[in-house]
Amino acid sequence: MSKTALITGASSGIGAEIAKILSSEGFKVILTARRENKLRSLADSLCGESRIVVCDLSLPEECERLYNELKNEKISVLVNNAGFGSLGKFTEIPLETELKMIDTNIKAVHILTKLFLKDFVKADRGYILNVASSAGLMPGGPMMAAYYATKSYVVSLTGAIYEELRSSGSNVHISALCPGPVDTEFNSVAGCEFSVGPISARECAETGVSGLFEKKLIIVPGKTIRLSEAAARLTPRKLALAVAGKIQHSKIK
Numbered sequence: 001m002s003k004t005a006l007i008t009g010a011s012s013g014i015g016a017e018i019a020k021i022l023s024s025e026g027f028k029v030i031l032t033a034r035r036e037n038k039l040r041s042l043a044d045s046l047c048g049e050s051r052i053v054v055c056d057l058s059l060p061e062e063c064e065r066l067y068n069e070l071k072n073e074k075i076s077v078l079v080n081n082a083g084f085g086s087l088g089k090f091t092e093i094p095l096e097t098e099l100k101m102i103d104t105n106i107k108a109v110h111i112l113t114k115l116f117l118k119d120f121v122k123a124d125r126g127y128i129l130n131v132a133s134s135a136g137l138m139p140g141g142p143m144m145a146a147y148y149a150t151k152s153y154v155v156s157l158t159g160a161i162y163e164e165l166r167s168s169g170s171n172v173h174i175s176a177l178c179p180g181p182v183d184t185e186f187n188s189v190a191g192c193e194f195s196v197g198p199i200s201a202r203e204c205a206e207t208g209v210s211g212l213f214e215k216k217l218i219i220v221p222g223k224t225i226r227l228s229e230a231a232a233r234l235t236p237r238k239l240a241l242a243v244a245g246k247i248q249h250s251k252i253k
C-alpha cells in the first residue's frame, strides 16, 4: 500500500498529532487547514516527506479543489478531522456560525469521503478516519445543539459506509473517532471550558490511529468517556438530554 495520508485540520490539536504519528510511521503526510504558518511550521518539524495545501473546507468548491489537486497523490489514508463547535442557546448562536459549522463538520466530511472513497474502492485499499465526537453518540446536546447534531451525522454516515464496505468484502475501511474532552484549541474557538478533565491531543491521536488500523468502527479514547457513553445508552432519552444540558451549562466560562 502506498504510504500517503491526507489530514484535514492539521494546523493544531488532534489533527497535528495524527499527522506527527503517521509521519513517524513512514507516511508522506499532506497537511491542510486555513493557517499556512501553522501548517508550515508543523511540516518543517517532521522528519519525513510532507506537503501543505491551504484550504477553507467550509467552502464546497474548496473541498473539490483539494481533491482535484491531490487525486494523483495515491492517498491511502484520509483523516477528516477539521471541525469546530460553538457553545450557547440555539436561539442565540448566530445562524451564520451554525451554517459554517454544518459546512465544515458535515459537508466537507461528506464531500471528501465521497470523492476519495470512490478511488479507494476502485483500488480496493485505503483507510478513512472521520473525527466525530462522543457528542455524536448522544441523543442531543442542549447549549451545543448544532455541534452535537453535526457529529451525529458523521457517526451515522460512517456506520452506514462501514457496513456497505464490510458486506461487499471490500478491503477499504472507515472508522469514526469519538473523543470526549481533548486539550486543544477547540474550547477557545467554541467559547467554553471543560466540565471534566481533558485527555491530551497526543493520547486521542494515538488511540485514533491504532483503532483505525485495527479496523474498529467506533473509537472512543479514554476509559471515563467510554463508561459515560455506555451509561448514556442505557439512560432514557429525556433524562440523557437533561444530564447533557447540565454538563453543557457547566462549560460556560
Ligand SMILES: NC(=O)c1ccc[n+]([C@@H]2O[C@H](COP(=O)([O-])OP(=O)(O)OC[C@H]3O[C@@H](n4cnc5c(N)ncnc54)[C@H](OP(=O)(O)O)[C@@H]3O)[C@@H](O)[C@H]2O)c1
Pocket (backbone or CB within 6 Å): 008, 009, 010, 011, 012, 013, 014, 015, 032, 033, 034, 035, 036, 038, 055, 056, 057, 058, 059, 081, 082, 083, 084, 085, 104, 131, 132, 133, 134, 178, 179, 180, 181, 182, 183, 184, 185, 186, 187, 189
Ligand atoms: N477538543 C475536543 O474536546 C474535541 C472533542 C471531540 C471531538 N473533537 C473534534 O476534533 C476535531 C479537531 O478539533 P481539535 O480539538 O483538534 O480543535 P482545534 O485545535 O481547534 O483544531 C481544529 C482544526 O480544524 C481546522 N479547521 C477549522 N475550520 C476549518 C475550515 N473552515 N477549513 C479548514 N480547516 C478548518 C483548524 O485549522 P485552521 O483554523 O488553521 O483552519 C484546526 O486545524 C474537530 O472535528 C472537533 O470537533 C474535539
